[in-house]
Amino acid sequence: MTQKVALITGSSRGIGKATALRLAEAGYDIVINYARSKKGALETAEQVEALGRKAFIIKANVGDVAKIKDMFAQIEQEFGRLDIFVNNAASGVQRPVMELEESHWDWTLNINSKALLFCAQEAAKLMEINGGGKIVSISSLGSIRYLENYTVVGVSKAALEALTRYLAVELAPKNIIVNAVSGGAVDTEALKHFPNREELLQEAKDKTPAGRMVEIDDMVNTVMFLLSDDSSMIRGQTIIVDGGISLLV
Numbered sequence: 076m077t078q079k080v081a082l083i084t085g086s087s088r089g090i091g092k093a094t095a096l097r098l099a100e101a102g103y104d105i106v107i108n109y110a111r112s113k114k115g116a117l118e119t120a121e122q123v124e125a126l127g128r129k130a131f132i133i134k135a136n137v138g139d140v141a142k143i144k145d146m147f148a149q150i151e152q153e154f155g156r157l158d159i160f161v162n163n164a165a166s167g168v169q170r171p172v173m174e175l176e177e178s179h180w181d182w183t184l185n186i187n188s189k190a191l192l193f194c195a196q197e198a199a200k201l202m203e204i205n206g207g208g209k210i211v212s213i214s215s216l217g218s219i220r221y222l223e224n225y226t227v228v229g230v231s232k233a234a235l236e237a238l239t240r241y242l243a244v245e246l247a248p249k250n251i252i253v254n255a256v257s258g259g260a261v262d263t264e265a266l267k268h269f270p271n272r273e274e275l276l277q278e279a280k281d282k283t284p285a286g287r288m289v290e291i292d293d294m295v296n297t298v299m300f301l302l303s304d305d306s307s308m309i310r311g312q313t314i315i316v317d318g319g320i321s322l323l324v
């Protein structure tokens with residue numbers, strides 16, 4: 076029971092998958108979560124196992140609280156503990172304000188915001204068993220800036236960042252450290268759903284003060300820092316990893 080365990084939601088591809096592999100390299104057994112892409116989840120599992128760690132796949136839509144509870148019950152049964160929870164899974168409807176419907180709001184907020192609260196509650200119960208743990212969520216610049224067609228996702232990420240502050244205070248007595256990492260545009264599959272993908276990528280390439288776009292590894296490096304003992308006095312913060320683009324007007 077000394078083997079540490081990490082759950083990464085949405086780890087069938089993109090930033091979540093890269094985080095899962097980095098945590099496996101760091102010695103954690105990995106709980107891989109996905110909603111639709113079983114093939115991707117199986118590929119992540121294969122790569123985790125090639126690193127000598129255990130991979131446990133759970134299909135669960137994190138926008139559904141009953142599915143969240145079932146996911147954590149499975150983790151408890153399989154491992155009896157949880158040390159790290161990376162709240163990475165996200166979805167969202169990309170529409171201008173006047174085209175948004177109630178179902179778009181509910182879908183996006185359930186997956187991107189509500190999931191953090193109800194996963195964190197369940198994660199905290201498992202983390203307490205071994206004296207604490209760490210939670211990191213992934214956010215985006217739309218939480219604090221205007222991005223075209225991004226209204227509901229931006230609002231959902233603003234809620235996630237606010238919730239990160241509340242969780243950081245109330246879970247601190249359980250020795251659970253809670254933070255978030257917010258990124259500029261990263262060229263993952265997520266961007267395929269953006270109507271203005273090409274424009275967004277070009278702008279990130281041309282305007283980022285650091286001289287290049289943010290890459291998946293830039294995000295994962297910061298997640299790993301927040302999961303390390305070096306950052307234990309950072310609480311409830313959202314660290315922006317954007318090569319400086321949000322500094323421009």
Ligand SMILES: NC(=O)c1ccc[n+]([C@@H]2O[C@H](COP(=O)([O-])OP(=O)(O)OC[C@H]3O[C@@H](n4cnc5c(N)ncnc54)[C@H](OP(=O)(O)O)[C@@H]3O)[C@@H](O)[C@H]2O)c1
Nearest residue numbers: 085087089090110111112136137164165258260261263265
């Ligand atoms: N790409 C960017 O430009 C960028 C920038 C800043 C922040 N971020 C954030 O980084 C995180 C990862 O983004 P990404 O670009 O790596 O996205 P991605 O490639 O689209 O991957 C999203 C992952 O989330 C999973 N997922 C989606 N809906 C889910 C649900 N309801 N329940 C469980 N899993 C679900 C997907 O699995 P299935 O395929 O099985 O649904 C997939 O594994 C997100 O929080 C995103 O907002 C991305």
